[in-house]
Amino acid sequence: MVLRCVGRHLLTTAHNALGRPSRRGGAVYGSAYAVQQEEIRQKLQGFPGGSINLVKLESGIAVMTISNPARMNAFSGTMMLELQDRVSELEEWTEGKGLIVRGDAATFCSGSDLNAVQAISDPQEGMKMCMFMQNALTRLLRLPLISVALVEGRALGGGAELTTSCDFRLMTVGSEIRFVHKHMGLVPGWGGAARLVRIVGSQNALKLLAGAQKVDPAYGEQIGLSDGVVGPREGEAAEAALGEAEQWLSNFTRGPASVIRAVKKVVLSGRELPLEDALRTERDVFGTVWGGPANLDALARKSKHK
Numbered sequence: 001m002v003l004r005c006v007g008r009h010l011l012t013t014a015h016n017a018l019g020r021p022s023r024r025g026g027a028v029y030g031s032a033y034a035v036q037q038e039e040i041r042q043k044l045q046g047f048p049g050g051s052i053n054l055v056k057l058e059s060g061i062a063v064m065t066i067s068n069p070a071r072m073n074a075f076s077g078t079m080m081l082e083l084q085d086r087v088s089e090l091e092e093w094t095e096g097k098g099l100i101v102r103g104d105a106a107t108f109c110s111g112s113d114l115n116a117v118q119a120i121s122d123p124q125e126g127m128k129m130c131m132f133m134q135n136a137l138t139r140l141l142r143l144p145l146i147s148v149a150l151v152e153g154r155a156l157g158g159g160a161e162l163t164t165s166c167d168f169r170l171m172t173v174g175s176e177i178r179f180v181h182k183h184m185g186l187v188p189g190w191g192g193a194a195r196l197v198r199i200v201g202s203q204n205a206l207k208l209l210a211g212a213q214k215v216d217p218a219y220g221e222q223i224g225l226s227d228g229v230v231g232p233r234e235g236e237a238a239e240a241a242l243g244e245a246e247q248w249l250s251n252f253t254r255g256p257a258s259v260i261r262a263v264k265k266v267v268l269s270g271r272e273l274p275l276e277d278a279l280r281t282e283r284d285v286f287g288t289v290w291g292g293p294a295n296l297d298a299l300a301r302k303s304k305h306k
């Protein structure tokens with residue numbers, strides 16, 4: 001959810017609950033947040049509707065579908081809980097290599113369910129929801145899987161923020177990503193502003209947030225928010241987009257899972273950690289693949305070419 005205008009007290013509360021942010025994969029907020037996490041889980045149960053579905057393919061790519069078609073795939077409270085559960089499942093999937101996040105019924109996601117937003121007016125509650133979704137989406141981004149958001153139709157508000165919690169974004173013809181928060185007197189609260197700055201830079205992020213600018217596929221590629229356009233072409237079924245996205249992602253997930261997951265880990269540490277910490281992480285990850293089955297197999301094949 002969003003940080004409404006909060007007083008110093010609330011920010012202090014948030015700071016105390018932050019604890020030391022985890023530098024490794026995993027949640028953002030420290031153990032001090034655990035009690036609040038349980039409170040917010042209870043609260044979110046009160047806003048049912050929709051689902052977050054997950055299918056794991058033989059190829060090592062999983063497809064996560066945000067499904068609440070009657071509400072343009074808006075996130076109900078129980079969908080936020082299911083998102084956390086699906087991320088936990090993916091954290092345990094040791095053969096996983098890639099993830100596609102998409103919306104049901106040929107549209108992506110229109111953010112929080114406004115009925116839930118209206119029912120939770122208290123800034124403290126809003127801030128707790130914000131921490132819940134920041135945790136879930138940070139863990140999603142930190143999965144040792146190469147992830148892509150397949151944007152069909154509209155990704156608005158929290159839906160736009162959800163696209164930034166993937167490594168890549170692919171957009172279909174006519175789709176849009178729009179950070180509409182300003183029009184609701186809000187700012188992103190699911191971590192979308194922090195991630196957007198890292199993806200498109202602070203000036204483009206300011207334009208997208210302060211201007212609530214519509215990002216179509218061309219503009220998205222121009223500023224680096226979108227990594228390509230996929231089907232369906234004229235006359236093709238909507239499912240063609242998912243097939244193309246799988247094809248696109250498989251260019252980066254082809255190979256042993258141990259190596260693909262190691263690649264994501266070293267890039268993640270390069271993206272998030274100070275240089276010396278990143279170098280130490282790279283050394284440690286290197287140690288898990290050097291002399292490993294994939295390395296020895298490649299060496300055996302190379303020696304055959306002599």
Ligand SMILES: CC[C@@H](C(=O)O)C(=O)SCCNC(=O)CCNC(=O)[C@H](O)C(C)(C)COP(=O)(O)OP(=O)(O)OC[C@H]1O[C@@H](n2cnc3c(N)ncnc32)[C@H](O)[C@@H]1OP(=O)(O)O
Nearest residue numbers: 001002070071072074110111112113114156157158189190
């Ligand atoms: C951290 C950010 C987070 C937060 O602050 O907590 C947010 O994301 S706030 C929400 C931000 N999102 C929006 O403001 C988008 C709201 N929706 C729209 O602008 C439009 O619905 C649309 C997405 C542009 C689609 O418009 P249209 O094609 O005209 O369809 P409808 O508007 O008729 O929508 C169909 C149906 O879906 C319901 N709907 C759509 N979005 C939401 C939503 N976010 N929450 C709840 N319900 C939503 C809409 O009410 C319609 O339902 P019915 O009226 O029952 O037919």
